Amino acid sequence: MNRFDKNAKKWDAKERRLKMAKNTFDAITNKITVSKNTNVLDVGAGTGLLLLHFVENVKHITAIDYSIGMLDMLQEKLLQAEIKNVDLIHFDANKDKLEKNKFDLVISNMTFHHFKKPNEFIKQVYESLKQGGIVCIADLETEDGTFHTPEASEDVFHLGFNKHEFNTWLI
Numbered sequence: 001m002n003r004f005d006k007n008a009k010k011w012d013a014k015e016r017r018l019k020m021a022k023n024t025f026d027a028i029t030n031k032i033t034v035s036k037n038t039n040v041l042d043v044g045a046g047t048g049l050l051l052l053h054f055v056e057n058v059k060h061i062t063a064i065d066y067s068i069g070m071l072d073m074l075q076e077k078l079l080q081a082e083i084k085n086v087d088l089i090h091f092d093a094n095k096d097k098l099e100k101n102k103f104d105l106v107i108s109n110m111t112f113h114h115f116k117k118p119n120e121f122i123k124q125v126y127e128s129l130k131q132g133g134i135v136c137i138a139d140l141e142t143e144d145g146t147f148h149t150p151e152a153s154e155d156v157f158h159l160g161f162n163k164h165e166f167n168t169w170l171i
Helices: 003-013 015-031 068-081 118-128 150-155 163-169
Strands: 039-043 060-065 086-090 103-109 129-138
Touching: 003 015, 003 068, 015 103, 015 129, 039 118, 060 068, 068 086, 103 118, 118 129, 118 163
Parallel strands: 039 060, 039 103, 060 086, 103 129
Antiparallel strands: none
């Protein structure tokens, strides 16, 4: 069992996570327009903190995550709120493949630093987009390693990213 599975039930208890998801949603929707025709992919959906802000404004969301515990918590939220436009997929970005030409928007919040080869996965993300699709990724900028606790570092492969280098992956 990974640390995300272990911590899934109490994940949403940290106020900073709720604020970060809301701030990320606001940043995205201040830059782009979503509609009832938008099909979204949420990479590293976790307990749905980001995607739950989108559900009423889009056609469909595919939520992928490596943690079954996180997906279980998200499933509970979806059932309680009677949300039916979200599909959950257990997904390992280090080995699984995304469906091509399917999404209008890909969102991700604090996930890419957990991927072994984020620069390779971003290529899959682009291939998963429909013509004119948009990618919106929020993650750590390069930092000294203090963002994560030592026990949490087992699944952290990058101490953030240099914005300029990351942008080269997006071209």
